[in-house]
Amino acid sequence: MKNILVQVEALKKYFPVKRGLLYKIAGWIKAVDQVNLEMEKGKTLGLVGESGCGKTTLARTMLRLIEPDSGEIYFREQPITRISPQALRNLRQDMQIVFQDPFNSLDPRFTVSRTISEGLQVFQSLSKSKLADQVRELLAVVGLPDDAINRYPHEFSGGQRQRIGIARAISLKPSFLVLDEPVSSLDVSVQAQIINLLYELQERFALTYLFITHDLNIIRQVSDEVAVMYLGKIVEQAVNADLFNRPQHPYTKILLEATPIAHPKERKPRAILKGEVTSAMHLPSGCRFRTRCPSAMDICSRQEPALKEIAPNHRAACHLL
Amino acid sequence: MTEILQINNLHTYFNTDTAVARAVEGASFNISKGETLALVGESGCGKTVTALSIMRLVPAITGEIVQGEIIFQGHNLLNLSEFEMRAMRGQKIGMVFQEPMSSLNPLFTIGYQIQEAILAHQRMSKQQAKSQVIELLNKVEMPEPGQRYSDYPHNLSGGLRQRAMIAQALAAHPELLIADEPTTALDVTIQAQILKLFSRLKQTKEMSILLITHDLGVVAEIADRVCIMYAGRIVEEAGVLPIFNQPRHPYTDGLLKSIAARNYSRQRLMVIPGVVPEPANKPGGCAFHPRCRRADLTCRREMPEHLETESGHKVSCWHPL
Numbered sequence: 005m006k007n008i009l010v011q012v013e014a015l016k017k018y019f020p021v022k023r024g025l026l027y028k029i030a031g032w033i034k035a036v037d038q039v040n041l042e043m044e045k046g047k048t049l050g051l052v053g054e055s056g057c058g059k060t061t062l063a064r065t066m067l068r069l070i071e072p073d074s075g076e077i078y079f080r081e082q083p084i085t086r087i088s089p090q091a092l093r094n095l096r097q098d099m100q101i102v103f104q105d106p107f108n109s110l111d112p113r114f115t116v117s118r119t120i121s122e123g124l125q126v127f128q129s130l131s132k133s134k135l136a137d138q139v140r141e142l143l144a145v146v147g148l149p150d151d152a153i154n155r156y157p158h159e160f161s162g163g164q165r166q167r168i169g170i171a172r173a174i175s176l177k178p179s180f181l182v183l184d185e186p187v188s189s190l191d192v193s194v195q196a197q198i199i200n201l202l203y204e205l206q207e208r209f210a211l212t213y214l215f216i217t218h219d220l221n222i223i224r225q226v227s228d229e230v231a232v233m234y235l236g237k238i239v240e241q242a243v244n245a246d247l248f249n250r251p252q253h254p255y256t257k258i259l260l261e262a263t264p265i266a267h268p269k270e271r272k273p274r275a276i277l278k279g280e281v282t283s284a285m286h287l288p289s290g291c292r293f294r295t296r297c298p299s300a301m302d303i304c305s306r307q308e309p310a311l312k313e314i315a316p317n318h319r320a321a322c323h324l325l
Numbered sequence: 326m327t328e329i330l331q332i333n334n335l336h337t338y339f340n341t342d343t344a345v346a347r348a349v350e351g352a353s354f355n356i357s358k359g360e361t362l363a364l365v366g367e368s369g370c371g372k373t374v375t376a377l378s379i380m381r382l383v384p385a386i387t388g389e390i391v392q393g394e395i396i397f398q399g400h401n402l403l404n405l406s407e408f409e410m411r412a413m414r415g416q417k418i419g420m421v422f423q424e425p426m427s428s429l430n431p432l433f434t435i436g437y438q439i440q441e442a443i444l445a446h447q448r449m450s451k452q453q454a455k456s457q458v459i460e461l462l463n464k465v466e467m468p469e470p471g472q473r474y475s476d477y478p479h480n481l482s483g484g485l486r487q488r489a490m491i492a493q494a495l496a497a498h499p500e501l502l503i504a505d506e507p508t509t510a511l512d513v514t515i516q517a518q519i520l521k522l523f524s525r526l527k528q529t530k531e532m533s534i535l536l537i538t539h540d541l542g543v544v545a546e547i548a549d550r551v552c553i554m555y556a557g558r559i560v561e562e563a564g565v566l567p568i569f570n571q572p573r574h575p576y577t578d579g580l581l582k583s584i585a586a587r588n589y590s591r592q593r594l595m596v597i598p599g600v601v602p603e604p605a606n607k608p609g610g611c612a613f614h615p616r617c618r619r620a621d622l623t624c625r626r627e628m629p630e631h632l633e634t635e636s637g638h639k640v641s642c643w644h645p646l
Contacts, residue, residue, distance in 0.1 A: 054512040055512055191367035191539065191600075192539065192580055192583055193579060193580060193596070193600075193601075195583070196594035196595070196596045196597075197596050200593055200594055218512060219513075220513070259513060262516065262517035263513055264542025264543055264545060265546060268545045268565045274517070
């Protein structure tokens with residue numbers, strides 16, 4: 005039996021697009037559309053997709069940083085979509101987020117100590133010296149020097165700033181951590197350092213990660229399970245090895261094909277996806293991917309394919325399957 | 326092969342309030358006719374400053390080319406007057422900048438901006454220029470080029486803007502194209518399209534390309550030869566296969582290892598410890614020594630020479646692999 009920490013059922017979030025003098029609603033962006041997900045405790049779920057596909061909205065809605073329009077989120081089997089603000093506040097200790105851009109997600113006027121200890125001050129009444137001890141411990145955990153404590157974000161490099169962001173996120177000992185493109189803005193050699201740190205923390209504190217990125221190489225490396233998102237929908241989900249060795253959905257296949265090769269000896273002519281990601285406001289009828297799909301059929305414009313189990317622990321949404 | 330560009334011992338410095346940032350410090354390399362050379366390094370290593378030096382676009386307020394030669398088709402660009410240099414830019418050497426979002430002027434149509442580049446170097450009627458622009462847009466595989474001609478940059482997606490930038494750089498048929506991180510801001514499927522476009526340009530034209538990137542995947546896809554840059558110098562230079570098969574510099578080796586392990590799920594990455602030094606505060610001796618496993622006293626004290634270890638493979642290291 006799987007030990008599920010977070011579960012999402014038919015989650016939906018549409019954003020209105022307002023236009024003109026009277027600010028009338030001109031349409032809807034279906035950022036998250038009927039998404040179902042299960043996250044196993046202590047594991048990493050990789051969420052991959054191109055920009056604008058709704059990855060970040062999905063994650064933020066799961067944390068209730070954005071209110072869903074409909075659907076249900078379960079955390080430790082408790083529904084949390086309609087809990088009281090007080091209960092939600094307490095729950096925040098248990099679910100945290102690390103943001104993409106370490107340059108904009110830290111307050112430039114806060115010292116490292118204040119940034120990291122803010123959560124502790126809100127939720128735990130600690131004496132000043134106890135608080136400082138905790139901050140020092142957190143700095144050590146994420147691999148920052150002791151003297152970082154009274155310095156400001158601008159004094160640190162991108163990788164170090166990301167470490168500060170991670171220290172802040174784990175300060176309240178959460179069990180669920182959303183990592184929103186945590187290494188995308190870092191240099192390759194620093195990316196490796198941060199990924200190793202995230203592995204260590206996961207083992208040490210039994211963390212469950214939702215790892216969001218557009219980089220399939222990173223997803224392949226860090227995830228136990230992978231979900232591929234296209235225009236607000238999960239189109240394929242499988243355990244790591246299955247997804248990379250036996251991709252089923254045409255979009256997943258094309259994404260894998262488009263990922264740069266690791267060695268020049270692998271150079272080959274490749275099938276390349278034509279066109280751009282369709283606007284999330286003007287979705288095609290039926291399957292959202294059909295306008296770019298190399299194997300689109302008649303039925304694809306008429307009926308939207310459901311996400312169905314095609315092999316054990318392998319789900320995909322395509323009429324071909 | 327004939328060399329189209331030779332850079333000898335280039336030094337470009339920037340004066341800050343407190344120190345001199347030696348962004349490029351003794352870089353030397355050549356590009357042959359029809360060759361694609363990748364200049365690879367992490368942020369702050371001096372890649373972009375090298376490109377700006379070739380174009381003589383280093384901001385004059387703080388920056389200065391202190392020493393060195395940039396020989397393009399037999400002429401030292403550093404000895405040209407500003408007037409003569411203008412004839413070079415665009416006509417002989419084209420450049421694609423990193424950010425397609427901010428490098429196009431939002432107030433002018435795509436067509437106008439490309440036409441401007443043509444009319445700056447050739448006498449022809451506006452009508453002729455327009456048909457040339459449409460031809461160029463066709464060449465970079467812009468969908469509906471006639472319509473795109475009168476679109477503004479904000480009407481286009483990132484990938485299409487990058488195509489417009491490339492069309493602009495190709496407008497006067499340059500013999501050398503400098504592309505500074507041309508795919509960094511793009512999604513993988515769009516990146517694959519742009520890389521395919523570059524390989525086609527390589528085949529159909531006798532044009533040399535200087536590709537600046539931090540992404541070894543992109544290098545593996547299209548480079549003929551590679552220069553690895555670290556702290557303002559070229560530390561290793563070789564054909565693309567030898568670089569990937571048998572890197573000699575510990576830094577190159579570290580970079581390759583930090584991406585190579587991505588094929589295997591959930592393994593600790595080989596890591597280069599530390600970060601790239603600030604250009605104003607570089608360590609003495611070999612600039613890589615604080616991060617290098619093989620470093621000894623010589624490395625701390627003396628800068629290694631850039632020596633040819635085997636035909637076409639040069640490395641700056643006291644203890645090459």
